Amino acid sequence: MTLTVVIPAYNECATIRQVVESVRAVPIVTGIVVVDDASTDGTAAVLAELAEHDPALKVLTHARNRGKGAALRTGFAAATGDVVVVHDADLEYDPREFPRLMQPIAEGRADVVLGSRFAGGESHRVLYFWHTVGNRVLTLLSNMMTNLNLTDMEACPKMFRREVLQGIRLEESRFGFEPEVVAKVARLGCRIYEVGVAYHGRTYAEGKKIQWHDGLAALWCIFKYNLLR
Numbered sequence: 001m002t003l004t005v006v007i008p009a010y011n012e013c014a015t016i017r018q019v020v021e022s023v024r025a026v027p028i029v030t031g032i033v034v035v036d037d038a039s040t041d042g043t044a045a046v047l048a049e050l051a052e053h054d055p056a057l058k059v060l061t062h063a064r065n066r067g068k069g070a071a072l073r074t075g076f077a078a079a080t081g082d083v084v085v086v087h088d089a090d091l092e093y094d095p096r097e098f099p100r101l102m103q104p105i106a107e108g109r110a111d112v113v114l115g116s117r118f119a120g121g122e123s124h125r126v127l128y129f130w131h132t133v134g135n136r137v138l139t140l141l142s143n144m145m146t147n148l149n150l151t152d153m154e155a156c157p158k159m160f161r162r163e164v165l166q167g168i169r170l171e172e173s174r175f176g177f178e179p180e181v182v183a184k185v186a187r188l189g190c191r192i193y194e195v196g197v198a199y200h201g202r203t204y205a206e207g208k209k210i211q212w213h214d215g216l217a218a219l220w221c222i223f224k225y226n227l228l229r
């Protein structure tokens with residue numbers, strides 16, 4: 001079973017090399033698609049150098065910044081593996097966990113596997129209490145509408161059988177991707193599994209970017225994609 005890793009990247013010049021190298025080092029990875037979302041910090045130059053002698057690494061570039069969801073749409077369309085996983089470009093998650101995430105799909109039990117920072121015994125950096133509350137509330141509201149018992153709707157690691165993913169029309173261009181895709185795979189009746197993942201979160205001083213209005217946007221998307229469609 002082949003695995004394509006889709007990495008959205010916006011101004012991640014400090015981490016992108018290490019991210020790509022750590023993904024490459026995972027034996028089950030057969031292809032990597034990085035979507036440079038019009039970075040202005042030199043990410044493009046690092047990516048060009050990394051792609052030079054690596055046919056398994058595809059770099060796609062947006063002419064202007066369009067957001068994580070839009071970057072993922074571009075990346076998913078170019079993915080060719082049997083299975084596709086989303087991986088952020090900021091070292092918060094560990095690609096060595098891909099085999100564990102893939103297991104339910106490889107065994108033919110799952111169509112979609114979601115990583116969770118709140119399930120399983122992996123290590124998690126202790127960080128912002130109110131962010132965790134926000135995550136729990138968003139996950140609770142999403143679960144109430146999908147009737148799924150997820151523990152972490154907003155976690156980045158999301159793995160799909162490619163046919164399932166490419167059969168979904170995704171609309172959200174920014175961080176609304178997470179609630180949108182969960183609502184859509186739930187509605188399709190996909191077999192969903194959850195796997196606990198380690199989380200090495202960053203502080204705002206270290207470059208964390210998410211803002212309170214991203215939480216509000218996620219809230220709106222939970223209602224939009226579960227009730228209004």
Ligand SMILES: Nc1nc2c(ncn2[C@@H]2O[C@H](COP(=O)(O)OP(=O)(O)OP(=O)(O)O)[C@@H](O)[C@H]2O)c(=O)[nH]1
Binds near residue numbers: 008067
């Ligand atoms: N913030 C942001 N990230 C983008 C954008 N386009 C692509 N990305 C990538 O999407 C991934 C997630 O972005 P992050 O800013 O790390 O968002 P997050 O992990 O939800 O939140 P924090 O890490 O807490 O800031 C990263 O790999 C980014 O490089 C964009 O327009 N804005």
Ligand SMILES: [Mg+2]
Binds near residue numbers: 088090092
């Ligand atoms: Mg992040």
